[in-house]
Amino acid sequence: MKKIDWIAVDWGTSHLRIWGMNDAMNDSCVTIAEKFSTQGMKNLEPNQFETILLEHIGEWLDGCDSDSAMPVIACGMAGARQGWVEAPYDKVPCLPAQNTITISSNDARIKMHVIAGLCQDNPPDVMRGEETMILGYISQQQEKKHLLCLPGTHSKWAVIDNGEVSSFQTSMSGELFALLSTQSVLRHNLGQWDDDCFIKSISATLANPEKTNIRLFNIRALNLLYNDNHGIAYLSGAIIGLELAGMKPLWQENAVTIIGDNTLAGYYKMALESQNVSVQMIDGSMLVRAGLHQIYRKLYQNA
């Protein structure tokens, strides 16, 4: 088995993904081992990050010491104000993920780097983690102009122009869906998924986005009055629909690349295609490693 030369970390709000990487000394990026957990930033105190990281990667650190420390490169909410150590933001327009901070770890076997996020002055916006996927994406493209959609807790839409991020916008769609589906009165009416109900809700929300919060309560009434059993599809359609309504100036005349390969990304694809938008999907976990690999090469191979 090839050895682990460096460690890639994507530490999000609600997840932690860690990959043991082999240093192929070229453009390719070889994953030796991976660990996933739900130990995201939102439930952690700053002093817990190093302990949790070491619980996962300890077995990969045989032979490491202060003279030959293992490079660990992390993106995401590890660098947030509520994270491990606050990392700065780079301001758009720029090539993303170009700056890092080094964290002094208590354990001398690792050398810890955290990637800077992106910020935008107007409208004010920030991202942490997605900039690394975007770097990974840009590094693999010949074309210099793209519209990216990264669905999630805080969905990001990024405009790539001339090989840089020129602007981006965030919609709190995933967080809103989680709160409404588990803690609001709508949790009683979720029922079962249905593609047609989802698309119907997307279209109604795009036609009248100003009625979104009224339509949310219509879902409750539909169940109480008619025993309608597709609340979850209507709710998802209302929330993704409101995001698409806000982002319409971006997608209405452009193809969209969705970064993500899960069920949620599939819903975004279905929603956009129902509006006759051309869509392609790309695996986000490959892109985040590709982006982290770019930074590894820059820090350790002067690439």
Added chain:
Amino acid sequence: MKKIDWIAVDWGTSHLRIWGMNDAMNDSCVTIAEKFSTQGMKNLEPNQFETILLEHIGEWLDGCDSDSAMPVIACGMAGARQGWVEAPYDKVPCLPAQNTITISSNDARIKMHVIAGLCQDNPPDVMRGEETMILGYISQQQEKKHLLCLPGTHSKWAVIDNGEVSSFQTSMSGELFALLSTQSVLRHNLGQWDDDCFIKSISATLANPEKTNIRLFNIRALNLLYNDNHGIAYLSGAIIGLELAGMKPLWQENAVTIIGDNTLAGYYKMALESQNVSVQMIDGSMLVRAGLHQIYRKLYQNA
């Protein structure tokens, strides 16, 4: 001291209000005693309602028995599917709160009535509790045409035409605000209230309601990038603004009567007046008793 002849109850999602009432044998409505608690429907099982009610009103039941039981008339979520016993809905257009069900209580000292809610076919909608306030309001008015706004967990807007409720709509504004301000990432950035920031957020949301979920995340970024400290005013403005955007066909050419006398009702007044709408405010707790008194007279005085 006058004696308590009947008991008025407003049992909402998150509150319980009880009044001991004197039977003045005429149109007026005299409150002898009152009790407020936060024992709303949302945290109760059906078998808890009677016990909780009796804990509050037991001291008012001296001398009551199965031959001279105390009338208790309740509106609100006591009649919801997740409430004490499910009461029916009357369908608009209609005079509200005209039907009741009688609940067989375990304690023979009380005779328990729950008022029917209102429902609407299209768009599907329901209310429980507000219909009784609206009945109280209608009973005190000479004019037959009104636009009512009842801010709350689930804000209601009701059109009164020819002395009946002709249609109504609900916005989940209070519930959404509670979830976002206590459990979303925005809870870190609430800061302090500011009227100007609130009105600015109302105007921006009315101008571009489709960007509401994007603007929510702008609040987070404003704090992270600029240490802006008025998140709560921006958040409230975005949520009330989205409600007003959805209800604009109702208020843009009509005066609005806000039922409510608390801080929240004041924010709605401020928001509507910023859009040059004529607004009056009326105390909701007076109106709910006036509505319950109408039903008491109908049930016990053949009024």
